[in-house]
Amino acid sequence: MIRPEAPILLEVRGLHARIGDVEILKGLDLTVRAGEIHAIMGPNGSGKSTFSKVLAGHPDYEVTAGTVTFLGQDLLTMEPEDRARAGMFLAFQYPIELPGVSNAAFLRLAYNSVQAARGGEELDPLEFDDFIREKCQVVEMNPAFLDRSVNEGFSGGEKKRNEILQLAVLEPALAILDETDSGLDIDALRVVSAGVNQVATPDRAIVMVTHYQRLLDHIQPDFVHVMAAGRILKTGGKELALELEERGYDWIKADAGVLR
Amino acid sequence: MSTTATALDGLRDTLLAALPATDRPGASGARERLRSLVLPTPRTEGWRAAPLAGAFPAVLTAAPSSVPPTTSQSLGLLPMVHVAPRVFVVSGWTVEMPGAGNCPPGLSIRSLASPGDSAALPAEFGSTRLEGETFFDILHDATWQDAVIVRVARDTRIELPLMITLANPGDTPRLAAPRVLVVLETGAELTLIEDFQALGSAAGGVTLARTEIVLAEGARLEHVRVQRESARTVHLGRVGVRVARDAHYGHTAIALGARFSRVDHTVEQVGTGTSVRLDALSLVGDDQFSDLHTTLWHHQPHGTAAQRHKAIVGGTGRAAFNGRVRVEREAQQTNASQVSRSLLLSPRARVSAQPQLEIFADDVRCTHGATVGQLEDEELFYLRSRGLDVTTARKLLIGAFAAEILREIPLRELAENLEGELVGRIQTGQEG
Numbered sequence: 001m002i003r004p005e006a007p008i009l010l011e012v013r014g015l016h017a018r019i020g021d022v023e024i025l026k027g028l029d030l031t032v033r034a035g036e037i038h039a040i041m042g043p044n045g046s047g048k049s050t051f052s053k054v055l056a057g058h059p060d061y062e063v064t065a066g067t068v069t070f071l072g073q074d075l076l077t078m079e080p081e082d083r084a085r086a087g088m089f090l091a092f093q094y095p096i097e098l099p100g101v102s103n104a105a106f107l108r109l110a111y112n113s114v115q116a117a118r119g120g121e122e123l124d125p126l127e128f129d130d131f132i133r134e135k136c137q138v139v140e141m142n143p144a145f146l147d148r149s150v151n152e153g154f155s156g157g158e159k160k161r162n163e164i165l166q167l168a169v170l171e172p173a174l175a176i177l178d179e180t181d182s183g184l185d186i187d188a189l190r191v192v193s194a195g196v197n198q199v200a201t202p203d204r205a206i207v208m209v210t211h212y213q214r215l216l217d218h219i220q221p222d223f224v225h226v227m228a229a230g231r232i233l234k235t236g237g238k239e240l241a242l243e244l245e246e247r248g249y250d251w252i253k254a255d256a257g258v259l260r
Numbered sequence: 261m262s263t264t265a266t267a268l269d270g271l272r273d274t275l276l277a278a279l280p281a282t283d284r285p286g287a288s289g290a291r292e293r294l295r296s297l298v299l300p301t302p303r304t305e306g307w308r309a310a311p312l313a314g315a316f317p318a319v320l321t322a323a324p325s326s327v328p329p330t331t332s333q334s335l336g337l338l339p340m341v342h343v344a345p346r347v348f349v350v351s352g353w354t355v356e357m358p359g360a361g362n363c364p365p366g367l368s369i370r371s372l373a374s375p376g377d378s379a380a381l382p383a384e385f386g387s388t389r390l391e392g393e394t395f396f397d398i399l400h401d402a403t404w405q406d407a408v409i410v411r412v413a414r415d416t417r418i419e420l421p422l423m424i425t426l427a428n429p430g431d432t433p434r435l436a437a438p439r440v441l442v443v444l445e446t447g448a449e450l451t452l453i454e455d456f457q458a459l460g461s462a463a464g465g466v467t468l469a470r471t472e473i474v475l476a477e478g479a480r481l482e483h484v485r486v487q488r489e490s491a492r493t494v495h496l497g498r499v500g501v502r503v504a505r506d507a508h509y510g511h512t513a514i515a516l517g518a519r520f521s522r523v524d525h526t527v528e529q530v531g532t533g534t535s536v537r538l539d540a541l542s543l544v545g546d547d548q549f550s551d552l553h554t555t556l557w558h559h560q561p562h563g564t565a566a567q568r569h570k571a572i573v574g575g576t577g578r579a580a581f582n583g584r585v586r587v588e589r590e591a592q593q594t595n596a597s598q599v600s601r602s603l604l605l606s607p608r609a610r611v612s613a614q615p616q617l618e619i620f621a622d623d624v625r626c627t628h629g630a631t632v633g634q635l636e637d638e639e640l641f642y643l644r645s646r647g648l649d650v651t652t653a654r655k656l657l658i659g660a661f662a663a664e665i666l667r668e669i670p671l672r673e674l675a676e677n678l679e680g681e682l683v684g685r686i687q688t689g690q691e692g
Binding site for chain 2: 056057058060080081083085089090092095098099100101105106114117
């Protein structure tokens with residue numbers, strides 16, 4: 001939903017970031033307003049996943065230039081947990097397995113720390129049990145998964161569902177989905193997309209990082225950005241994704257003069 | 261003479277000055293042997309890592325020479341929710357135990373100090389192997405004054421766990437030598453919990469604990485040993501187990517306390533078809549040293565043994581593990597596995613984990629592996645990205661590392677209590 005008067009949630013200007021000695025983001029600009037759904041597409045190695053991790057505060061990446069403002073705050077000075085509490089959520093491309101950490105306990109800890117920061121009500125285990133069982137329906141997840149260790153032994157689809165369950169529980173202002181569709185079969189893609197569509201409300205925004213056009217059949221983007229060589233080279237509507245499907249990425253890179 | 265050697269000589273004098281006047285069997289012979297024995301030194305095999313010299317109190321007094329008037333209530337020991345048989349041992353003396361009428365049928369508990377029908381020592385007393393005997397074992401022989409003797413009758417299953425709580429309190433540090441013998445007759449089943457606690461004034465004594473366990477054919481014992489003595493205590497534990505044909509010995513050791521802790525645990529398999537589970541978890545913090553030496557000795561065919569050791573080491577803590585597995589030529593078809601995993605929480609924490617396989621049979625399956633690691637950055641980031649602060653995230657991951665062993669404890673109440681204590685003690689190590 002594009003509303004030019006909607007408040008700006010995220011403002012990225014001239015972002016440069018590197019891992020070790022390798023510069024990956026080279027001057028990235030992006031503005032996201034409430035209610036919008038953005039898709040960031042691009043070839044392998046374009047820096048899509050790096051961008052998501054930098055937003056979430058992954059310690060391996062170093063921001064060398066640029067600014068990121070999230071809900072009026074300087075995001076880059078915030079710890080990862082403070083970003084989460086402020087309403088930033090990253091659905092991981094490869095969700096981490098945590099043997100021995102119960103999924104239910106993890107979800108409750110996460111929910112309560114975010115609630116506490118937002119001045120909301122924290123839930124005891126019994127109250128949370130009711131709450132989480134209802135949320136499980138968002139991603140058609142069997143509540144039996146709550147008793148298991150976080151992501152341990154989950155299939156690829158189950159892990160991604162668990163990410164979207166966390167998204168539904170934490171109710172962030174901005175959700176970044178890092179290749180949430182990769183490795184999903186059609187059924188799982190349908191379930192995960194339906195879950196995302198349920199949490200996409202006018203006061204929230206979603207940024208989907210994806211390699212494939214097919215996700216956009218399930219979640220309609222307002223903007224499609226093409227990323228290559230660490231920058232957004234072209235921005236358009238849904239039709240741009242279809243054009244990419246047909247023509248690949250090289251023409252955009254050639255237009256932008258970054259093709260080697 | 262080096263400073264260490266001088267310190268060890270001084271320590272030897274301190275220990276010998278704290279010997280009680282006891283006439284228990286073997287005590288006078290042990291006193292005689294101690295005259296010519298010296299303490300293990302940094303050059304003694306198996307004791308190289310042990311910082312003996314600095315760990316002991318400078319002055320040590322003997323344990324009381326008769327049953328002290330202490331009660332569990334006077335030491336503030338919380339009553340258990342379960343009405344299970346409980347024995348309370350203070351400074352090596354049995355001060356509380358269920359009367360003959362309060363024991364489940366088939367379970368007999370007595371102490372040498374209040375012998376009941378028979379003051380005689382059973383044949384099993386002193387019958388288990390003490391592998392790698394040292395000065396401290398002989399010191400125990402010269403120090404022990406009382407013993408708890410437990411026997412489960414043939415083909416009897418005791419449903420409630422037997423809880424033995426042991427403490428070594430005192431306004432001045434005391435040398436105490438608690439001793440326990442547990443005999444399961446053919447086909448008997450029991451859950452035994454030994455819990456070394458910090459109760460009363462914690463001047464920090466020296467606990468020389470010995471537990472002997474004799475399992476007859478087909479018997480099954482689940483044995484939990486908890487060491488949570490005060491931070492100034494020196495704990496030297498000896499566990500000897502004999503496992504007869506088709507018997508099962510399951511063991512979970514949780515070591516949280518003491519400044520210096522060393523446990524030597526020998527399990528000797530003397531019949532075919534035995535099964536042994538040996539699990540251990542040590543939490544080692546600032547200024548603590550915790551050492552576990554196990555020996556699994558297979559003499560007969562078709563034995564299985566599964567061993568897991570985990571250490572969580574923070575601050576300036578040091579942990580050591582030596583896991584010896586010996587398979588004699590006759591012990592064909594033995595299936596033994598050993599895994600050691602250590603988690604270092606600070607750059608100054610140290611761990612040494614050593615498997616020691618001595619295999620003389622040719623048709624066996626013996627595996628071992630050891631890893632030492634730190635908390636995974638990706639795991640921490642995942643938790644933090646969900647709003648958990650660093651300390652909470654680290655505690656959650658450390659608790660999860662420990663859970664694999666804690667969940668083996670058959671008494672849920674105790675497992676939860678220990679989990680809480682463990683998380684409470686964890687130094688998350690961010691201070692470096």
